Amino acid sequence: MSEDHLLREAQRAGKLPGLPQNHFIDGAWRASAGGGMMESFDPGSASPHASFAAGDADDVAIAVASARRAGEGAWKKILPRERGHVLSRTADLIRQHGERLAIAEVLDSGKTISEARGDVAGAARCFDYYAGAADKNEGKSFPLGEDYASFSINEPVGVTAHIIPWNYPLSTTARSVAPALAAGCTAVVKPAEQTPMTALILAELLHQAGLPDGVCNVVTGTGAAVGATLAAHPDISHITFTGSTATGINVMQAAARNVASVTLELGGKSPNVVLADADLDLALDNVVGAIFENAGQICSAGSRLVIERSIHAEFIERLVQRAKTLRMGHGLSERVNFGAINSAEHLAKVSSFLDGARARGLSIATGGRATVDPGTGKGWFFEPTVVDNAGWDDPVVQEEIFGPVLAVQVVDDFDEAIAAANCTPYALVAGIFTRDLSKAHRFARDVDAGQVYVNEYFAGDIETPFGGNRKSGIGREKGLIAVQSYCKVKSVTIRV
Incomplete structure (x- = not known):
């Protein structure tokens, strides 16, 4: 179906056919463990336009386990340059499916089609950028004298959680998942319950681009049932959260119990x-x-x-x-x-x-x-x-x-x-x-x-680091500094 026809049909019907309804876990669509479903509302008409899986703690556990297996297996063995190729192919697929993504974003979020198309272009650009960063995540050497060789290695932190807001669903998913994958991490994404569709479509496109099963999983549902459970999971090593300051404090407290690191992009009054x-x-x-x-x-x-x-x-x-x-x-x-x-x-x-x-x-x-x-x-x-x-x-x-x-x-x-x-x-x-x-x-x-x-x-x-101080958050997204959020530094010193 042409892009013009796709938009006309969505305008006529008030919905987009073929939207995903289930979680994306371990490289496949998976119904909610509890069998529950939720409705996604079109803000422009104040009426439901699609339904999707209402996840729970069991779904989170399955997704995190999948991400952990992938991080210790297939994804760990792939060379950094090959990770970059996957991200680059994802950027191409985002552009190929751009109108479908944009229409889904409009129906979920209420923004204009022009704004949504801009978000799609930005998401593709984000994957292009971090594709180039995947094989340039270099360590350093330390001058201890001629009797020592001392250097550092940037290693992926492990399984990362990405809790996504409803105002920029695709953009925010891209800007956190892309650097995490470039660093060699695996991801479990929890999109906002109001706007789940583009995160689900993106996970499918990543899989089509060659991402191994389990590297990027998406679990949909409420913040209480899925988001809080994901933030508190003991196998999560880093949490990226964008949303309100009050919820960000709760996420930070949950992460502290497992000594997980956080990137928090919170409120603003700029x-x-x-x-x-x-x-x-x-x-x-x-x-x-x-x-x-x-x-x-x-x-x-x-x-x-x-x-x-x-x-x-x-x-x-x-x-x-x-x-x-x-x-x-x-x-x-x-x-x-x-x-x-x-x-x-x-x-x-x-x-x-x-x-x-x-x-x-x-x-x-x-x-x-x-x-x-x-x-x-x-x-x-x-x-x-x-x-x-x-x-x-x-x-x-x-x-x-x-x-x-x-x-x-x-x-x-x-x-x-x-x-x-x-x-x-x-x-x-x-x-x-x-x-x-x-x-x-x-x-x-x-x-x-x-x-x-x-x-x-x-x-x-995307090259410019972004984040806040005081009640606006901790850490930075975008730019090369974002890759470092998903790395742990190991120093090695050898007496020669």
Whole structure:
């Protein structure tokens, strides 16, 4: 079926035929040990579009055992360059099946087809990148003098757990599984219960690319039944988790009981600073994208606008006008550029923040209410929202809303902008728009964040390390540093 026909059929039927329903364990589809099933809902229509296996502790045990056998057997014997070939073939298969992956992502997550296609392209690029890293995971030599040969070896840590969020299911799976496989580890993936489909499809593509049975397993189900069990499993050596700070703390506590290492990419309340000397057209484009892409459901979203008072009124007026031009609707429509909120539960959470803001008398410049697809009257949507001139200690500034809600903080000068940027417990991303490179460098120095963007929000790519400080997490994903997360270092010293 052609890509155009595949999209038209999905638009007509509201579903995608042939989606997987079972776990992917030991190189094959496997029904849940308990026989349970769950529904996956299409946020754009607020209706189920597919069903999938509801896993439990037995499924986790089977998957981890499979991963352990594979890591001690077939995968261990494969040369690093051959691991790279598997990852490279996977990248090619992702591109070949790109439209199917993108449509499945839209139906599961609610994002637009354009956004989903971008995620697919990024996932393929991720596997390309780590394919090249597989045979370059080099150790070091240590200068102990002529009587010794001393060197280190990077060895895979073993079985790794990957607990995936619902906002970027394919992207987040790719960015953690690809470096783990490049390092020689095996993986058990637990996708979010709201968005299981692309992780399952990816596991099948990895198998088609030549990945041995058991190297990458996917177990679907709830966080309580599958995620918590996986995080606490004694044979898991490393856990990569992306999600809320509260759940990340639980994952870290579970890992500590087995002395497993963790990579945690958690919450964010990232500032996007616009100074009076900035290119305001450029800044406006980036502020809109930073908070309204994926309906604001991004850990690193620019969810706070910190702006100098002298340009505040004009900029907000233009920002509100832009927000009102966004075309909301079901993500499978190519006319749409603003998608749905992922679930009814999350929509209620976003709404509660704005209900509170109105009760406290905050100025809501635009938006602020739950709504529906204007074409069908269905779905879980929230209006693009700007809360103007919010107090620094207000919940809309301090707490992660994880929706299309921009909190505006007005400042009088550059030093106050830095203070505003640092005023929350999160430290994931910070952006600044200025023509003054001295101020840009000082901002990068003085703001606590895992990454700083200057004159382009969401700058960087798979090569750029990504992660947060403080309540935004521990460790880094992407870049070559991610491979090291899945390695244990062995030093060898020989007297000659």
